[in-house]
Amino acid sequence: MAAIIQVKPITDVPADRSASAAPRDPVFFQNPYAFYAERHATSPAFFWEEYGHWCFADFKSVSALLRDKRFGREILHVASREEIGLPQPKPHVADFDLTEKFSLLNLEPPAHTRLRTLVNRAFVSRQVEQLRPRLRQLANEIIDGFEGEDSVDLITAFAAPLPAIIIAEMIGLPAESAPQLLNWSNRMVTMYMFGVTHETELDANQASADFMAYLRSIIAERRKAPREDLLTHMLTAEQGGERLSDEEVMSTAILLLNAGHEATVHTTGNGVKSILESGLDPKTLFSTPEQTEATVEECLRFDAPLHLFTRYALMDTEVDGIALRKGDVVGLMLGAANRDPSRFANADRFDPFRTDGANVSFGAGIHFCIGAPLARIELQEAMSMLFERLPKLRLAETPRYNDVYHFHGLETLKVRWD
Ligand code: HEM
Structure with missing residues (x-):
């Protein structure tokens, strides 16, 4: 279940719509934007040879396809494994699969709607706004912890813990x-x-088993002694007379923890890098709450942390002259869409003062990031506090990205502030 894969080979791709880029080639993953620029200039809807499926790199198509009901994150609610040639689940990743079984990201309506409604309340803007003071306090404490050093890796020292x-x-x-x-x-x-x-796979499965065992023990505690927290809320919330099962609560807690930190860590790292490399004065970028918001949005647009999400075609259909069969996979290139020159003036320039700002970094449609209000507030508080406390912040060495193409984030971000 882990990754959505194209199982039926696609043939008859016109040469001018086919492109090659190896996801694990350092030249590519250190700077995927060169490849994106070529796609925008030639054919933004193209067959990506290494992935073996069609991909879309332009803003308009990505935004539309994320909302398109002909496509879904799951296929087994409308087809059998045999029908589309999906392999049987692998027994050695059974624990990992169990954590994914009830993940919001793998469900489609009506199961998705029910689960999302039950979790959503905790994440609406009104609720997460209350976290601002705690975020400021935490950011301050973390900076206090390393300010005395000469230099740090900002990813491990600051971006990750918060x-x-x-x-x-x-x-x-x-x-x-x-x-x-x-x-x-x-x-x-x-x-x-x-x-x-x-x-x-074995290691990820072991981590899943340990994570679930830990959550099971905490769930048992909360059942005995409820608290004012999301876990208790999920265990007790009712929707149309129904409650969430323990498996659903565990899947959701794990998804929130995984989705809730990785992308935020990378956006903080990528954003600080973008600001430091731009040569712009950080003081002007965080001068007012509105400008702080615009700066964070530009960080999200300019160097998104998640570059590729996929969908299954839920029926035989056609997009942009491309015939798709039920079960075919399409790749939606968020990082590329954010740099589409037909949507943004000077798309490759980091410009927190732009008036045409927008991005698809949080997706769109029914799977639109439930944590977006929280992530935005975290990024605004963390980044403004960082530059307020360390106004002389600068890069100590050239940052390098991790070898995980679609999680586009930095391995390390060494900085100094003397
Ligand atoms: C900068 C930080 C973040 C980015 C860029 C981001 C991005 C995304 C994207 C692109 C999706 C949609 C995936 C798809 O359509 O296939 C998504 C979904 C999701 N995100 Fe985030 N995310 C971030 C932070 C968070 C946080 C802080 C949380 C939770 C605390 C969170 C929880 C989720 C959940 C639960 C979903 C699934 C929603 C659903 O399927 O209905 N994310 N995120």
Whole structure:
């Protein structure tokens, strides 16, 4: 279940609509924007040879396809495995599959609607706005912890702990458990990499089993002694007389922890890099709440943390002259859409003062990121506090991206501020 894969080979692709880029080639994943620029200039709807499916790189198509009901994140609600040639589940990743079974990201309506409605209340803007003081306090404490050093890796010292602690606290897990949660989460998300090995699968499965055992014990505690937290809310919330099962609560808690930190960490890292490389004065970028908001949105547009999401065609259909069969996969290139020159003036320029700002970094349609209001507030508070406390922040070495193409984030971000 981990990655959505094209199983039936696609043939008869016109040469002028086919393109090649190896996801694990450092030249590509250090700067995928060169490849995107070629696609925009030639054919933004193209067959990506290495993935073996069609992809869309322009803003208009990506925005439309994310909302298009002919496509879904799941296919087994409308087809059997045999019909579309999906392999049987692998027994050695059964625990990982169980964590995914009730994941919002793998469900389609009506199951998706029911689960999302039950979880959504905790994430609406009004609710997460209340977290601003806690975020400022946490950002300050984390900076206090490293300010005395000469230089740090900002990813591990600052970007990673903040969202992990916040989401753990929201769910109702002790902040001290954040490093362990991150460890499980990091090992699980390797399942989405291109070309996963057997060892990786075994390790991700073990992490899933340990994560679920931990959550089961906390769920048992909350059933005995309810608290004011999301876990208790999910265990007790009712929708049309129905409650969530323990498996659904565990799947959701794991998804929130995984989705809730990885992308935020990477946006913080990529955003700080974009600002420092732009040569713009950080003071002007965070001068007012409105400008802080615009700066964060430009960080999200300019160097998105998640570059490729996929959908199944739920029926035989056609897009942009491309015939698709039920079960075919399409790739929606969020990072490329954000740099579409037909949508943005000077698309490749980092410009927090632009008036045509927009991005698809949080997706769109029914799977639109439930954590977007939280992520935005986290990024606004964390980044403005960082530049306020360390106004002389600068890069200590050229940052490099991780070898995980679609999680576009930095391996390290070494900075100085003397
Ligand atoms: C900058 C940070 C973030 C980015 C860029 C991001 C991006 C995304 C994207 C693109 C999707 C849609 C995927 C698709 O359509 O296939 C998504 C879904 C989701 N995100 Fe986020 N996310 C971020 C932060 C968060 C946070 C902080 C949380 C939770 C605390 C979160 C929880 C979720 C969940 C639960 C879904 C699934 C929603 C559904 O399927 O209905 N995300 N996110």
